[in-house]
Amino acid sequence: MLQHLFTKLENYYDEMVEIRRYLHQHPELSFQEVKTPNYIKDYYLNLGIEVRDKVGGNGVVAKIYGGKPGKTIALRADFDALPINDEKDVPYKSTIPGVMHACGHDGHTATLLVLAKVLHEMREELEGNYIMIHQHAEEYAPGGAVTMIEDGCLEGVDAIFGTHLWASEPTGKIQYRKGPIMAAADRFEIEIQGQGGHGAQPHKTKDSIVTASQLVMNLQQIVSRRVNPVDSAVVTVGSFVADNAFNVIADKAKLIGTVRTFNEDVREFIEKEIERIVQGTCLAANSTFEYEYHKGYPAVVNHAEETDFLVQCATNIPDVTVVEETEPQMGGEDFAYYLQHVKGTFFFTGARPENVPVAYPHHHPKFDIDEKSLLVAAKTLGSAALEYQKK
DSSP: OHHHHHHHHHHTHHHHHHHHHHHHHSOOBTTOOSHHHHHHHHHHHHHTOEEEEEETTTEEEEEEEOSEEEEEEEEEEEOOBBSOOOOOOSTTOOSSTTOBOOSSHHHHHHHHHHHHHHHHHTGGGOEEEEEEEEESOOSSTTOSHHHHHHTTTTTTOOEEEEEEEEEEEETTEEEEOSEEEEOEEEEEEEEEEOBOEETTOGGGSBOHHHHHHHHHHHHHHIIIIISOTTSOEEEEEEEEEOOOOTTEEOSEEEEEEEEEESSHHHHHHHHHHHHHHHHHHHHHTTOEEEEEEEEEEOOEEEOHHHHHHHHHHHHTOTTOOEEEEOOOBSSOOTHHHHHHHSEEEEEEEEEEOTTOSSOOOTTOTTOOOOTHHHHHHHHHHHHHHHHGGGO
16 A cells, blocks of 8 residues: 555646746745635645645645445645745745745655655555644744644644654655654844943943843853753843944843743743842943743654654655654754644655755755655655554
8 A cells, every 4th residue: 555655646746836936936925824725725725635724724624435334634834924035046936025935845845745645545544544734834933833733734643743854964864753852943033221321431331232232141050050061951142133323322122032942940030040149240330121922832742652663654755865863953844733642743744956065954944955856755654644644
């Protein structure tokens, strides 16, 4: 049966590429997806597959019924894009200024749609049922997974599998990890309120830029000196804004940054530690502050048994040349929420463009993938879905 699945996927490879390129040309931002979910819904309706749209907002869920009793397996793909201008010189370049698929979500969607088409064609010989979860708004917290789960996308599901096309690794490689594979991703905002004044009279001011600069340095001590080296963590200040004329001492300065962790205790500790350091730094500068900490996605924690199972499946796929355990990644993913409700695993599918020693990273204006990776992802997800019926 697996060989039948693989052959059918190969026959539809050109369609998979066509879908991916269409979506790449017509990207939509998180929580602003309108045409993309309609495209997905219409694809399923044209195949005669049961589909529900507006799930948890802009999500789409399709269901394929096998001809024989069995488990219910969910497969998930996201479909939102990023606020980045596409700088690639390719025929399928984004047609929307300032918006592009710079993370592979177009490929995820194309993979799942064609896999669903094949499963639907094979439905009479299949055991169990298959839930295709097309999720909106993965890129921007609070994300789409939470509301889709609340709207019932996991009802009756026994296990879930998902993958991310990974442009840093060559096509044919599958990377997995038991336990935490992607980090909790939080955001913080700090506004320093000083007292502005003339640049030539600093003694009459409370320089918010100096205070904020000291704060940036002080925050670096959290990971280096206050978190156990055994526990991975990141505290990054990504934005420092204190816009003023050259001869004016800034009244306010604003810092925005991110915290990445795997351990929930470390996550809570860092949130409180940032506030304590802000208080101390501002006290020393005789300035006031506002501090907000926004919790994003929790860590993606794969289930051990399902991860071992995925490894077995991937090893038996001819297109897969390497199956290896990866280091935990500090990027975030709201697939974490699905794994809090049902058993499953999330893995990486190599997608580095051909003849490129180093690919442009995810979220880069020239990001691209090797489209052959779509077929590898489809075969791996499809194999996991069918083989899990035997467990």
